[in-house]
Amino acid sequence: MKRLNDMLDSAITSSFSETMFDESMLSAVETRMANYLSASVLSARNLSGERDKIKTLLADISHQTKTPIANILLYAELLNEQRLPEESKSSLEVLKGQAEKLAFLVDALVKISRLESGVLVLSSKQQSVQPLLEQVLEQAIPKAAAKRIRIKVNFDHAEGTACYDLKWTAEALYNLLDNAIKYTAPGGEIQLAVKTYELFLRMDVSDNGIGISEEELPRIFSRFYRSPAVSETEGVGIGLYLSRQIITGQGGYIKVQSTPDAGSIFSVYLPLEK
Structure with a gap:
């Protein structure tokens, strides 16, 4: 039991290595723990890689959507400065309102995705x-x-x-x-x-x-x-x-x-x- 406890302590500190190479049950446990830790390290690396991919994807989505939405709002402001018929002005207000709503929605979705995927870490x-x-x-x-x-x-x-x-x-x-x-x-x-x-x-x-x-x-x-x-x-x-x-x-x-x-x-x- 002491040896098992020492093995677990070593696993926690990432310093575990097999020390027994015989046909005893303890040796078999060491071998299985070594295999488990190797799989865990590989899984952690894969998870880290996937998180990096998600982070890059979110950054791309944020950039690729914010630019056209900002342009729509800019041209809406420019059109608002022109002399337009009353019916065109009302349509322009609707266009501007929908663009602002879309900008808010995209921003909120990106924030939620970052929080849920663990990309965004809260610094309390x-x-x-x-x-x-x-x-x-x-x-x-x-x-x-x-x-x-x-x-x-x-x-x-x-x-x-x-x-x-x-x-x-x-x-x-x-x-x-x-x-x-x-x-x-x-x-x-x-x-x-x-x-x-x-x-x-x-x-x-x-x-x-x-x-x-x-x-x-x-x-x-x-x-x-x-x-x-x-x-x-x-x-x-x-x-x-x-x-x-x-x-x-x-x-x-x-x-x-x-x-x-x-x-x-x-x-x-x-x-x-x-």
Whole structure:
């Protein structure tokens, strides 16, 4: 048993080598472990190679799609500066809106693919949540103001820290705020609150919008899922899925409470330590 334990320790540190060459059972175990480790190393190399191929493919897709979409938007802006009949102007607005939607969709799909394939690694570190909240609010407040929606912030616990990736967590939290703004009527209110627990820091995004029915709650984090109740509202059904992927990828999780016609509360839990 001691020899088996030493063999496993050597395998863990990648220093394993066969030392017995006889017909004993222990020698047979060493031989089989050597074969297993050789296969594992080969599998790891193949996996690394496939990941590199996926990384290259995603970079190509991102580059090859962003350039033509950017050109469409550019020419749409140039056409908008010309004297056009009223019916042409309305068609141009539709063209521009669809191009912007396509740009968002491609960008979101590339991000999801990177996260799911392991190409994109979240770099979590322990830091204050103040910069996170400030960055997200800077993006969300102008959009909320355009709908006369008030964002009320509870910063009583904002001096707290958590373990998270600033760039990607800001995107996840902004997606929740963006949804709250989108599905809250003009003149409504959204609250952003922070609270620290023993193991997690919780951030709540609360609104008094249209809410979500109980039977739909298990499906809202599915990729491309959109409720029939919001089919006329702009969106592609990726935001919540992407947010959950980002948060769970850092050891956290998202919970939701909602009542139809009364509003929703999305709670993000970030670990305090790695």
